[in-house]
Amino acid sequence: MAMAEKHNHIDNKEIQPLLVFGPPLIFPTFEARNFHKYRFLKAFSSQLPLHQFLTEQNVDPSSIQAILCSPSQQVSTDVIQLLPSLCVIVTSSAGTDHIDLVECSHHGIQVVSVPGDQAKDVADMAVGLLIDVLWKISAADRHVRKWGPSMHRNLSFGSKVLLILLIYMHVLFMLCFVFQLKGKRVGIVGLGKIGKEVAKRLEPFGCRIMYHSRNQKPFISYPFYSKVVELAGNSDVLVLCCPLNEQSRHLINREVMLALGKDGAIVNVGRGALIDEKELVRCLMEDEIRGAGLDVFENEPNVPNELFPLDNVVLSPHAASLTSDGFTEVCELAAEALELFFSSKLPSIRLLDG
Numbered sequence: 001m002a003m004a005e006k007h008n009h010i011d012n013k014e015i016q017p018l019l020v021f022g023p024p025l026i027f028p029t030f031e032a033r034n035f036h037k038y039r040f041l042k043a044f045s046s047q048l049p050l051h052q053f054l055t056e057q058n059v060d061p062s063s064i065q066a067i068l069c070s071p072s073q074q075v076s077t078d079v080i081q082l083l084p085s086l087c088v089i090v091t092s093s094a095g096t097d098h099i100d101l102v103e104c105s106h107h108g109i110q111v112v113s114v115p116g117d118q119a120k121d122v123a124d125m126a127v128g129l130l131i132d133v134l135w136k137i138s139a140a141d142r143h144v145r146k147w148g149p150s151m152h153r154n155l156s157f158g159s160k161v162l163l164i165l166l167i168y169m170h171v172l173f174m175l176c177f178v179f180q181l182k183g184k185r186v187g188i189v190g191l192g193k194i195g196k197e198v199a200k201r202l203e204p205f206g207c208r209i210m211y212h213s214r215n216q217k218p219f220i221s222y223p224f225y226s227k228v229v230e231l232a233g234n235s236d237v238l239v240l241c242c243p244l245n246e247q248s249r250h251l252i253n254r255e256v257m258l259a260l261g262k263d264g265a266i267v268n269v270g271r272g273a274l275i276d277e278k279e280l281v282r283c284l285m286e287d288e289i290r291g292a293g294l295d296v297f298e299n300e301p302n303v304p305n306e307l308f309p310l311d312n313v314v315l316s317p318h319a320a321s322l323t324s325d326g327f328t329e330v331c332e333l334a335a336e337a338l339e340l341f342f343s344s345k346l347p348s349i350r351l352l353d354g
């Protein structure tokens with residue numbers, strides 16, 4: 001169906017069905033604020049395949065024109081093909097790798113990304129993870145929690161002294177393996193909005209910034225490496241901030257990790273599949289690299305079991321863009337994008353595709 005035809009039959013006063021995938025974390029707020037405008041079809045809360053879910057809801061697939069989603073659920077070819085009137089997909093994320101963009105462009109479906117100002121939050125998290133990996137803050141926290149008062153309540157004086165000595169030896173041992181941030185050579189992979197914010201934060205720490213991206217950026221003075229393996233060979237830390245696509249999948253492979261070396265650390269706030277995760281686990285277990293701070297994983301919500309006991313890894317639940325401060329903005333932007341669409345003005349806002 002041509003785009004114009006798709007738009008023409010919309011009656012703006014009707015309560016529109018809105019298919020929700022993901023769901024974006026903003027969804028409860030979005031729902032509370034917009035309950036009178038949409039009939040929310042919460043596909044995320046059903047185990048059924050989409051066509052059965054719609055049948056169960058008594059909804060004709062051809063009545064659905066819009067989807068609201070987040071990266072935690074795929075908007076796949078099958079989903080798109082099931083919905084002949086689909087015109088717009090609004091995602092709360094900066095990344096769009098959970099959406100089949102090729103299929104969208106075949107069908108003239110517009111993909112609108114409304115991450116708001118999340119780049120700054122993601123950059124904060126990247127720096128937080130990096131400091132944690134270098135200083136082993138989370139590992140130390142786990143360690144201190146084991147001290148608990150009950151541990152030495154019933155011990156004799158001699159045993160207490162021995163225990164305290166052991167604790168301090170352990171702390172000393174841990175501290176021998178923590179490192180300063182100052183002076184580190186930081187290779188940023190993907191110098192877009194997030195990458196630039198990361199650089200801006202790390203410069204005052206005395207870090208030396210360099211980067212890899214598809215093309216060298218004009219007006220940027222940081223050293224550029226066209227090959228990520230060369231960037232790794234010249235860095236102490238890699239911070240991954242680029243989008244996931246066919247070119248960037250497993251960009252960080254074993255060769256890159258070995259080039260980074262035993263003193264090197266990786267922080268990933270992009271997408272899990274930027275790294276060959278099996279190789280990452282191997283490198284971490286065999287101390288081929290010093291550590292990793294991971295906000296994202298290759299098969300979320302699954303995290304490789306081998307990572308759990310490791311003290312050289314900091315794990316975070318894909319939370320880098322989820323500050324409560326950012327929620328309201330993303331919620332408003334999503335509402336605005338859908339309103340623009342349903343009042344047929346969507347082409348005036350920035351489109352990622354189509």
Ligand SMILES: O=CC(=O)O
Pocket residue numbers: 071092093094095096115118321
């Ligand atoms: O993962 C979060 C985003 O892509 O914004």
